[in-house]
Structures are given as C-alpha cells and as structure tokens.
Amino acid sequence: MAKIDIDHVFKTYAGGAQAVRDVSISIRDGEFIVLVGPSGCGKSTLLRMVAGLEEISAGEVRIGGRLVNNVEPAERDIAMVFQNYALYPHMSVRQNLAYGLKNRGTPKPEIEARVAEAARMLELEPYLDRKPRALSGGQRQRVAMGRAIVRHPAAFLFDEPLSNLDAKLRVTMRGEIKRLQRRLGTTSLYVTHDQLEAMTLADRLVVLNKGEIEQIGTPLEIYHEPASTFVASFIGSPAMNLLQGRSTENGFAIGPDLWRLATGPLDDAAITIGFRPEDVTFTRDMRAGPEFLLDYVEELGAQKLVHGTVGGQAVSATATAEFQPQESMRLTVPEHRIFLFSTATGKRLRTPITPMQPAGDFSPVKA
Amino acid sequence: MKRAQFSSSLLPYLFLAPQLAVIFIFFYWPSAEAIRSSFFLEDPFGFGSTFVGFQNYIDTLTSPEYLGIAAFTALFTVLVTFFSLAAGLLLAVKADKVIRGSSAYKTLLISVYAIAPPVAGLIGMMFFDQHIGPFVRLAALFGWEMKVGLNYWDTTFAMVFVAVWKQIPYNFIFFLSGLQSIPASVLEAAVIDCRNGLRRFWTVLAPLLTPTAFFLLIINFTYALFDTFGVIDVMVKDKAANNPITLTYKVYMDGFRGNDLGGSSAQSVILMVVVLVLTVFQFRFLERRVHYG
Numbered sequence: 338m339a340k341i342d343i344d345h346v347f348k349t350y351a352g353g354a355q356a357v358r359d360v361s362i363s364i365r366d367g368e369f370i371v372l373v374g375p376s377g378c379g380k381s382t383l384l385r386m387v388a389g390l391e392e393i394s395a396g397e398v399r400i401g402g403r404l405v406n407n408v409e410p411a412e413r414d415i416a417m418v419f420q421n422y423a424l425y426p427h428m429s430v431r432q433n434l435a436y437g438l439k440n441r442g443t444p445k446p447e448i449e450a451r452v453a454e455a456a457r458m459l460e461l462e463p464y465l466d467r468k469p470r471a472l473s474g475g476q477r478q479r480v481a482m483g484r485a486i487v488r489h490p491a492a493f494l495f496d497e498p499l500s501n502l503d504a505k506l507r508v509t510m511r512g513e514i515k516r517l518q519r520r521l522g523t524t525s526l527y528v529t530h531d532q533l534e535a536m537t538l539a540d541r542l543v544v545l546n547k548g549e550i551e552q553i554g555t556p557l558e559i560y561h562e563p564a565s566t567f568v569a570s571f572i573g574s575p576a577m578n579l580l581q582g583r584s585t586e587n588g589f590a591i592g593p594d595l596w597r598l599a600t601g602p603l604d605d606a607a608i609t610i611g612f613r614p615e616d617v618t619f620t621r622d623m624r625a626g627p628e629f630l631l632d633y634v635e636e637l638g639a640q641k642l643v644h645g646t647v648g649g650q651a652v653s654a655t656a657t658a659e660f661q662p663q664e665s666m667r668l669t670v671p672e673h674r675i676f677l678f679s680t681a682t683g684k685r686l687r688t689p690i691t692p693m694q695p696a697g698d699f700s701p702v703k704a
Numbered sequence: 705m706k707r708a709q710f711s712s713s714l715l716p717y718l719f720l721a722p723q724l725a726v727i728f729i730f731f732y733w734p735s736a737e738a739i740r741s742s743f744f745l746e747d748p749f750g751f752g753s754t755f756v757g758f759q760n761y762i763d764t765l766t767s768p769e770y771l772g773i774a775a776f777t778a779l780f781t782v783l784v785t786f787f788s789l790a791a792g793l794l795l796a797v798k799a800d801k802v803i804r805g806s807s808a809y810k811t812l813l814i815s816v817y818a819i820a821p822p823v824a825g826l827i828g829m830m831f832f833d834q835h836i837g838p839f840v841r842l843a844a845l846f847g848w849e850m851k852v853g854l855n856y857w858d859t860t861f862a863m864v865f866v867a868v869w870k871q872i873p874y875n876f877i878f879f880l881s882g883l884q885s886i887p888a889s890v891l892e893a894a895v896i897d898c899r900n901g902l903r904r905f906w907t908v909l910a911p912l913l914t915p916t917a918f919f920l921l922i923i924n925f926t927y928a929l930f931d932t933f934g935v936i937d938v939m940v941k942d943k944a945a946n947n948p949i950t951l952t953y954k955v956y957m958d959g960f961r962g963n964d965l966g967g968s969s970a971q972s973v974i975l976m977v978v979v980l981v982l983t984v985f986q987f988r989f990l991e992r993r994v995h996y997g
C-alpha cells in the first residue's frame with residue numbers, strides 16, 4: 338500500500354508522436370483512480386509508464402515516495418492485470434499464481450498460504466491444477482486478478498481488464514473488483530474507455546483527452562460540474578446535449594431559434610449550451626423555450642428516449658414511459674442545470690444564467 | 705459427430721492414388737530394393753550376384769573404418785544440430801526484440817529465408833577457399849595454417865561451420881515466428897513477475913517455444929545426417945581417404961565409386977533403422993516435454 342505521485346509526465350514515442358503530455362496526478366494511499374477517455378488518448382501509455390513497461394520521456398513517477406523512473410518493473414512493487422489476462426499458458430493456475438512469488442524468493446509455505454488465500458477469495462479452488470486454456474473467460478480473468486493479489490503489492494494496475502467479457506459478466510466482475518479493492522485497501526489505477534465502468538468503480542476519475550488531463554474529480558463532481566464539452570459529452574449516458582449558438586441581448590440564438598436566457602458578461606459571443614437529457618421537460622407554452630422538432634422515440638421500458646432537433650441540432654431527452662410526444666414541442670431546462678462552454682476552446686464558462694422575462698407574443702423577436 | 709461418407713468405396717482410393725504412387729515409387733520401392741540387394745554380393749563388373757545372407761551386415765559392422773565413420777557422424781550430427789539451433793535461436797531472440805511492433809523489419813528479415821540457403825552455402829564454401837577464403841586468412845593471423853581437404857580436423861571444422869551456416873536462416877525464421885506468436889502481454893507479465901532476464905527466458909519463453917524447438921530438432925537432425933552431402937562432397941573432393949566423411953557419404957562412396965552395391969545397401973538399411981529408432985525415441989520421450997499452446 339502506497340501513494341503514487343505522477344509529476345509532469347510526458348511520453349514521446351520514437352517518431353515524435355506525443356502520447357502523454359504534462360500529466361500530474363497524486364493518488365492517495367488506498368485510492369481507486371480510474372483513467373478514462375476515448376481510444377488512443379494515452380490511457381494505456383500512462384499506466385504502462387507507471388508499471389515500468391514504457392520509458393518515461395520526461396517527468397517523475399513516485400510509488401510510496403520512491404522515485405521509480407529507472408526502476409525495473411519487477412522492483413516497483415506493483416501488479417498488473419492485462420486486458421487479455423496474459424496468463425502463462427504452459428503453467429497450471431497454481432503455478433501462474435505462484436510464479437511471481439517464487440521468483441522473489443518467498444518461502445514455500447508462505448507461497449502456498451497466499452495461493453490458497455487468493456484461490457478462496459476468488460473461488461478458484463476447483464481449477465488450481467488446470468491449465469488456462471481449460472478455463473472460461475471469466476475464470477481466466479479471476480486467475481489474472483489472483484496473480485495480482487497474491488503478491489500483496491503496493492498498487493494494482495488494471496488495463497481494461499473487463500473488456501473481453503460479455504456484458505453480464507462484466508457487471509459481476511466490476512462488483513467483484515470493487516469489493517476486493519475495498520477489502521484489501523490497495524491503491525489502484527484502472528484504465529477503461531467505458532464511462533459506466535469508470536463512474537461505478539472510481540473514487541476519483543481522471544478524464545484524458547489527446548494525452549492531456551481534461552478533468553480530475555469524483556464521479557459526481559465530474560457529472561455535475563464538467564469542465565469542458567469533452568468531459569460533458571463523454572461522461573453520462575445518454576450524453577449531454579450540446580447546442581452551438583450565439584449570445585445576444587435577447588437570449589441565445591440557436592440557428593433561427595431564440596432561447597430566452599440571460600447571462601452575466603461574456604467574453605465570447607460564440608458559445609455552446611449544455612444540458613443533460615434527464616433535465617429536459619417539454620411543454621406547449623410557446624414562450625417557455627425553443628422549439629423541439631421530434632425525430633424518433635426509443636422505448637427503454639421504464640423510460641423513453643425522445644430524439645429530435647432544436648435549431649437544426651440534435652437533442653435527446655428522457656421522458657416517462659407514459660409521455661406522449663408531439664411533432665413540435667417547447668423545451669425547458671431548469672437554469673441551474675444549464676452549462677455554458679466557449680465554442681472556441683470547449684472550456685466551461687463560469688457565468689450565472691437567469692431566465693429572461695418572456696417578451697410577449699407581440700414584441701418582435703430579434704435573433 | 706457426423707462424418708462425410710463417400711458413396712463409392714473406390715473413390716477415396718482414386719483420390720489417394722497419386723500420393724500413394726509418389727510414396728511408393730520414391731520411397732518404398734527403393735527401400736525394398738535396398739533391403740533386397742543388401743543380402744547379395746554384386747559382381748563389380750556386373751556379371752550377376754550371389755546371395756550371401758547377413759554377410760554384408762557383418763562385414764560393415766565389424767569394419768573399424770565403418771565404426772570410425774559412424775563415430776564421426778554422431779559427433780558431426782550433434783555439433784551441427786546444436787550450433788545451428790543455438791545460433792538460430794540467439795539471432796531470433798535478438799531480432800524479436802527489434803521487430804516487435806515494426807513490420808518493416810519483419811518483412812526484411814523474413815526475406816532472408818527466400819534467398820539464403822543456396823547462396824549461404826556458396827558463401828560458406830568461399831570462406832574456406834585455400835586462396836581467397838577470409839576464414840583461412842583470419843586463421844593464419846593467429847598462426848593456424850588451415851588446410852581444408854588435407855588436414856582431418858581443419859576439414860571437420862570447415863564442414864561443421866558451413867553446414868551450420870547453411871541451416872541458420874531456416875532455424876532463425878522458425879524460431880522468430882515462434883517468438884512472434886507469443887503474446888507481448890505474456891512477456892510483459894513475466895517482466896513484472898521476474899526481474900532476472902535469463903530466468904525469464906528459461907521459465908516462460910523457452911517452454912512456449914518447445915513446439916518449434918522440437919520440430920526443428922528433428923528437421924536439423926535429418927539435415928545433418930543427409931542434407932549435408934553437398935557440403936562434404938565439395939570439401940573432401942576426391943580425397944575421402946584421410947578426410948572426415950559421414951555415413952551417408954560413405955554409402956555413396958562404396959556404392960558408386962567402390963561399386964560394392966551389396967555393402968552400400970546394407971549401410972543404407974542400417975542408417976534407415978538408426979533414423980527410425982531415433983525419431984521414435986524423440987517422439988516418445990522428448991515430445992512429452994513439449995507444450996502445445
């Protein structure tokens with residue numbers, strides 16, 4: 338058990354591709370950190386630099402206070418769980434679990450005790466003498482977990498350990514990983530591109546985009562206070578609605594439509610409005626909000642997902658199962674659930690929003 | 705399980721016929737002929753032959769010359785097999801490190817295979833040319849006057865060297881593709897589990913390479929015994945008497961130069977039996993240690 342400090346770390350691959358840029362994270366002892374981001378954003382690269390499988394181009398990594406930039410992977414006191422499990426195919430489950438301990442000169446009775454303990458925890462006892470090829474995907478995954486657990490390392494590193502499993506097993510194993518990590522209290526760094534996995538597992542989430550940290554925070558902080566359009570669209574399902582428009586004295590112009598909201602002073606007239614599908618309500622009051630034109634409806638059982646457009650831009654909203662959508666409706670969102678972003682940078686604008694008095698049907702609407 | 709059935713019982717034999725014919729004409733027939741003629745004493749001038757029973761076998765196996773050549777063949781085979789496997793493996797391990805993830809190198813290295821064996825054989829011979837051979841000159845620098853074709857041990861050295869040299873590309877390619885088929889993540893897991901590279905090699909890499917190694921062992925063994933004929937022929941030229949030769953070469957010498965067809969046939973039958981026994985032995989006892997992934 339140890340804290341991990343990642344300090345201004347860069348990775349430049351041969352050929353000049355910069356996969357990780359100026360990343361700093363300090364991970365507390367026992368914390369479960371999830372690195373999340375789209376494919377190719379540098380999650381694996383960062384994790385592998387902590388593991389020692391990839392050289393650190395610049396910056397420092399400390400595990401338990403010890404600088405490990407030039408320390409061999411085997412000496413970093415970490416254990417890694419790989420996406421394809423990476424079990425040794427020629428060894429039995431028992432030998433797979435014992436291999437790392439044997440190489441470290443752990444006494445035999447101690448190895449046996451630890452293997453037995455891990456096998457019990459992961460319900461692997463019936464399979465100890467089988468070869469990996471005679472196990473199911475879920476069982477192999479548990480052996481990979483077991484191989485990490487027996488070592489009692491300072492930290493667990495996971496690189497998408499569940500993505501080769503089917504949907505149902507993934508949910509079960511997700512719970513099991515969380516339970517084990519709580520019980521052992523081992524600092525963990527977990528890579529995934531599945532935002533649901535990220536939300537449910539993490540103490541803190543690190544959202545990466547093109548090799549840089551976009552935001553660090555607890556799952557709820559990131560859900561409720563996204564720092565950029567990238568985070569807003571990546572975290573939460575269905576994704577947040579983002580509408581590009583301009584700020585005018587009468588409200589937000591979204592295409593030909595006008596949304597009567599007032600903001601504090603803005604540097605930038607070109608802004609993006611964000612709101613979550615679950616915060617949308619529909620009304621027929623012509624003055625309540627912009628016009629929503631219905632495209633299609635997805636039935637999810639308990640809820641339905643209503644898809645349409647506002648000013649020509651796609652918007653989706655969740656509604657109750659009983660809701661009867663119309664071809665044309667007005668859309669409203671509580672103003673404290675509306676986020677403003679700069680269209681140019683994608684960064685969140687910290688500006689209060691207030692609804693404007695409806696102008697009345699007779700006053701000309703100027704967009 | 706349902707099996708496809710031929711409606712006519714003749715049809716499958718018809719399909720097999722070309723293959724069976726090839727095996728029969730080029731293997732069973734000559735073998736049977738060799739066994740038959742090994743029991744006869746052929747007149748050197750072609751005037752008939754006399755049945756002599758096991759006399760050819762007895763003569764062969766009691767000849768000190770034959771036993772000496774057999775001992776040399778064993779030594780030669782072991783040396784060639786060992787060094788060509790070891791060199792191929794060493795090069796493959798080094799190359800594997802470089803080309804993991806870079807396919808340009810891979811294509812380049814694989815193309816070695818396409819041109820190598822004949823060209824490599826030629827280059828190997830040139831190494832030991834009495835006048836222009838760089839190896840002979842190199843040896844001269846150390847005061848070693850190499851006389852390939854004249855000095856027994858110099859010839860042995862050159863023969864082993866060229867035979868190994870010719871076989872390395874073949875072993876290299878097979879070991880390399882064996883190494884490449886080991887998933888990178890398994891090797892990375894091993895790097896985390898074991899800090900000692902040599903230990904890692906013997907506990908993870910080597911066991912995963914055993915299918916390739918086993919296959920190559922049998923191939924190299926057969927190569928050293930039979931396929932080195934050309935190398936030996938060039939080196940000993942017509943002076944086989946005081947030069948090292950293998951059993952295969954002796955079969956040729958006695959049969960075609962000495963016109964002792966009966967003795968030569970007896971030798972090839974003995975050789976056949978030895979290879980058969982060794983191959984069975986390899987499959988029975990070594991294959992148990994092979995891990996098929």
Ligand SMILES: Nc1ncnc2c1ncn2[C@@H]1O[C@H](COP(=O)(O)OP(=O)(O)OP(=O)(O)O)[C@@H](O)[C@H]1O
Nearest residue numbers: 350351354356375376377378379380381382383530
């Ligand atoms: N060995 C390498 N040489 C050059 N570039 C590389 C190498 N490995 C990765 N990259 C590049 O670095 C970037 C980050 O790769 P990385 O594997 O870390 O992505 P990732 O976030 O793990 O993606 P995924 O979710 O698909 O696994 C990618 O653009 C990739 O092309």
Ligand SMILES: [Mg+2]
Nearest residue numbers: 380381382496
């Ligand atoms: Mg990855």
